[in-house]
Amino acid sequence: DTEVTQTPKHLVMGMTNKKSLKCEQHMGHRAMYWYKQKAKKPPELMFVYSYEKLSINESVPSRFSPECPNSSLLNLHLHALQPEDSALYLCASSQEVGRGPTNYGYTFGSGTRLTVV
Amino acid sequence: QQQVKQSPQSLIVQKGGISIINCAYENTAFDYFPWYQQFPGKGPALLIAIRPDVSEKKEGRFTISFNKSAKQFSLHIMDSQPGDSATYFCAAGRNSNSGYALNFGKGTSLLVTP
Numbered sequence: 001d002t003e004v005t006q007t008p009k010h011l012v013m014g015m016t017n018k019k020s021l022k023c024e025q026h027m028g029h030r031a032m033y034w035y036k037q038k039a040k041k042p043p044e045l046m047f048v049y050s051y052e053k054l055s056i057n058e059s060v061p062s063r064f065s066p067e068c069p070n071s072s073l074l075n076l077h078l079h080a081l082q083p084e085d086s087a088l089y090l091c092a093s094s095q096e097v098g099r100g101p102t103n104y105g106y107t108f109g110s111g112t113r114l115t116v117v
Numbered sequence: 118q119q120q121v122k123q124s125p126q127s128l129i130v131q132k133g134g135i136s137i138i139n140c141a142y143e144n145t146a147f148d149y150f151p152w153y154q155q156f157p158g159k160g161p162a163l164l165i166a167i168r169p170d171v172s173e174k175k176e177g178r179f180t181i182s183f184n185k186s187a188k189q190f191s192l193h194i195m196d197s198q199p200g201d202s203a204t205y206f207c208a209a210g211r212n213s214n215s216g217y218a219l220n221f222g223k224g225t226s227l228l229v230t231p
Contacts, residue, residue, distance in 0.1 A: 041223070042223055106210075106217065107163065108161045111159070113158070
């Protein structure tokens with residue numbers, strides 16, 4: 001299995017709703033990432049998990065709350081979002097860090113298209 | 118601050134032609150330079166990647182040329198096809214104990230005309 005699977009593919013939520021995005025990989029990757037991508041823009045890093053521990057938080061508002069229950073799963077919990085948070089949310093994973101030169105197997109999922117109304 | 122600068126923003130190439138996209142970076146600590154292809158509504162898909170100890174890498178119709186001294190790298194798509202029409206992102210990354218975050222260029226929208 002060489003894929004990163006994201007669910008749901010599309011999500012529409014109100015500003016008072018609570019929802020979660022899910023990401024799963026079975027490649028044995030120990031680093032997992034959340035990126036946000038607006039239309040016609042490059043992906044922007046939000047969070048990095050390394051060995052199930054949050055290692056990077058790129059000053060993301062607290063209405064986004066990541067969780068890594070185990071080495072294969074990554075969640076992004078959403079609460080009280082704003083319409084400007086509407087975007088494509090991408091999950092990615094890569095091989096263990098600090099292991100020397102590799103191609104890192106950096107793989108993106110197809111994303112969740114989020115619309116906040 | 119944009120750590121990776123990509124040009125051109127858009128590109129139109131005739132079928133069979135060569136598409137060339139250029140990127141430049143500043144941080145000499147970067148050690149991984151991938152190119153991603155993205156179709157509308159899909160996540161970025163890794164096309165080809167290079168490390169700074171190699172000056173060129175070829176995979177099928179796709180070639181990366183890397184100039185370490187100039188801190189530049191480019192993607193060449195030979196025999197461009199209409200199915201290559203997509204947005205292309207270059208990126209640069211640095212391995213660390215905190216993960217391997219990628220810094221993306223702003224993207225190039227490629228249109229290959231029949």
